[in-house]
Amino acid sequence: MKKSFIKIFQEENFIGAGVVKTNLWSIMVFLLIVVFGLFYMNQSVRNDYTQVKEAANLQIQLQTLENALVDQETGQRGYLLTRDISFLEPFDRGSMYYQVAASELMDRLENYPEYIDQTRKLIDTGTTWKVRYGDKQVHEAMTGHQVTSEELLSGKKQFDSFRQQQDMLFKKFEDLRNRLRAEMLRNITLTLVGMGTMFVLFQCIMLYFIQRGLRRITIPIVQLDKAVSSYANGNISAELPAYSSSNEIGRLIHTFEDMRLEMQKDQRLLGYTYQMINTLNQAKSVQHVYQETLMGIWNIIECERISIITQNADRSFTIKSSIYHGVIDHKEVSLGGEQKDVHELLEGGFSMIHEDWNVYRPTGSVTDYLHEQGIRSSMHIILRKEARVVGVLNLMSPEQNHFSIQQKNRVEKLAPMIVTAIENARETDKIQRLAMRDGLTGLWNRRYFDESLHHLMTRVVTADTERHLLSLILLDVDHFKSFNDNWGHQEGDLVLKHLGRVLNDYCRPGDLTVRYGGEEFAVLLPDTSLSEARSVAERLRKLIELESPSRKYAVTASFGVAEWDGYQLGEELVHAADEALYQAKDEGRNRVCCYNPKSADQATEAG
Template identity: 30%
Template sequence: MVQTVYDICIKDVVKISNDKTLFDVIELMSKTNLRTIVVEDKKNKRYYIVTTTKLLEFKIANINKKTILKDLPINESKALDKNLNLLTVLNYIDFSEEYMVITEFGKLLGIISYTDIVNNIDPQLLMERQTISSLIHQYKAITTDKHSSTIQAIEIMRQNSCDAIIITNKKRHPIGIFTTKDFIDIIHLDKDLSKPIKKYMTSPVDTLPDDTTISKALDFIKEKHYKRIVVVDEEKRVSGIITQKELLRIVYNKWIELIKEEGSKMSKTNEKLIQTTTELKQKISLDYLTKLINRNKFEELLDKEIERFKIDNHYLFSILIIDIDNFKSINDSFGHLFGDHILQEVARTLTLSSRETDIVARWGGEEFVVILPNTNLEKAAITAEKIRISILNQHFEKINNLTCSFGVAHFHNSDSKIDFFKRADEALYRAKALGKNRVELEHL
């Protein structure tokens, strides 16, 4: 079974509000030793990702550390639904989308990278023979002399849009590496950037010979937990640098195309099966007489509304319980076939009187229920009254007028599903007791 993005994402996400400053992000990165921080726009439920590469750009541009995050040029991160499987995601993202957020109803659940997705789909086709020397010409290393100033090294990194620079001696042998992580540490501590880069570089630096196979290079990355590989030629001179993401992209590129092609074939092959399954689910969820959703499906959807209410502080909804007045006497006087006709007509009126977002169901017998999303108690009462009048104005051959009683309730912070329904049901009971054909509201 193919995993979902939620299965493999990083769930322990560090985030910061977009009303904080650039300095707050730098301090948080230094404290948590992370290279990626999620910036949250709570008002609009949007998320942005600040990486060390982005901080490097801000440093070179001399952006003030007191700048508010929402005023900085940070691109919004692509949001993925938690239930998307990895193969589906690969069909509409590419390696340029380095990090994405996982959400549900706008709530942040985790963060995932393109590499995470590719790395968790095992094609069992790792290249055992091809060496990294055949790839490295595309990924030339950016180098600088150990005596260069730190600010010069940072400027070189910015100009080349890279997140690491190799420090070499006169023979071009690598003696150290300076990464964006080192950059974060020194700007957090306000170190002197005029000092030689050798003062802040990480040394020694592990390297791989360029005749190493891709398979072994991947093993090396996993074993060392490195983000990148520094590659040297037979004379130990730097010949290139390649990141884990780039290496994996090359290895899996053809395989991904194959998966897309096979996925398309599978989709066509299974189209009838999927259609049959969908139709079966619909049949199971529908009331056979009125073609409205049934009680079981309604309760499932109500649970989702309650969950959404708990997640979103601004979300609200109400419920209507509708009971046909004197339905037993109609059945007894005119027979069950006429009673069934009445039920179907009331169901039709409820459907026509509802918005696309409303959820209309047959609760059982002559009772119906309607969920009204984004509707407060007052508006729900107005909706109920309109439906009551619509039913009252309908013409039936064997009876003068058909009437219904309505109970209306609004979901509150302290509610359970049982409490919510009980208030609506009690309101319906009052409508019946007060003469029927009326709308009654909940009593708190």
């Protein structure tokens, strides 16, 4: 019981705890006020009553003083009249009582100094009567002398003076008593009025705090109702009331606040999801799909790294793109020992969460490196739509048990859309690649050449390492018009196909072979110097001449080779190779010539 009572004052763990606490405090304060008021009134009444009683005792002592003097006067008179000695007994007793009463009366007047002089005078008057008349006349009578009438009259006059003074003093004591009684009644009235006023004031204060406590209950409920109504209308930005108590209302508001934050999070994730779906539908290439997928998942799921793994033609797996702290990297990374884990994941057909890499993780060089970089948990989502699987989406975090089943389910629902986007992008890339192929020779066309040349030059310029080399070969079929004129256009097409096959079969991996236009062809050679490009051109020249498509004629070609100096525009590099090609033709065809900037400058000066 005691613990429950203390708990009410320490916590607000139920609705109305504040009101209950206010009432309890009010009762305690009210009891304190009542106890204090009663104590004060008791002390005040006791003090006032003591003073009233003291005034009454003054009257009693004054009356005792008078009675003692009356006893003396009665005994004196009886003895004078009868000479009976028994009358001296009240005389002596009255004398003794008079002294005692006078002493007590003076003692009681210490608190009332204003009455001391008048009282002392009264006592002296009585004492004078006893000495001058009472004792003297009794002594004279005892010695046989006759007391004269004048002496009796003088004694009577002294005694009457005493009684007059006593009456006046008694009246004053009566007035004092009445005044003290009136003050006592007034103090009692003021105390009761003060207690009543404090009670009324206390009730007003208590009602104020009770009303305030009720408002603390009702206002948050009204505000909560408005906020929840706005949530029902789709406006989840409405703020909930600030409420710090831990009772049912506080817990309810806290629950709704968690719901509001969760709804805002879901709305934000839904926005990112719609944005991701929209960008995936507009993606123009597979690489663009990878980029938008990584950015979309990065916004939806909080993690450190995300990567996309797809299967190559040889059934090996490669990381195609990844994102780390929001930065996209399209560099392809071949998997090592992780190949087995990916195969097992795809064969199992279920996405997985590895909650703690210290307990279990995929084995291989890539995962070893990631573990050294602090990765401690991962989630692997199979990119699948119906029976079609295109790869695995990997999410990694430095925290153990970071990923949840809810997150896995959310990403799994996006997997079919990602697969569709990848397939569509692959088809688009395929169509674009077909559109950039020459229909006769199967080589790349002029459009693809221009884009590739621009890409290679941009790559070289923006590279952080030392400058990359880039060379260009332009070749032209010698006397091609004669093939069309002598043997017809079909034979001319056969010659062009022959050059396309030679270039496609014998150029190095990484070289870009292009039908530049008509009977003119081009070969882009990344990371290749001028001398190396010349050797490639010479080898191609010999192959073209040796492998003629017909015994009726021999096919030859003239070659022009130029190296990019790192500052030229694409058109300038093509122009340099074209000049070298014209030089080869001028020197008799079926040869390779390299562009020499110095000789070109001299020719310009001579011209």
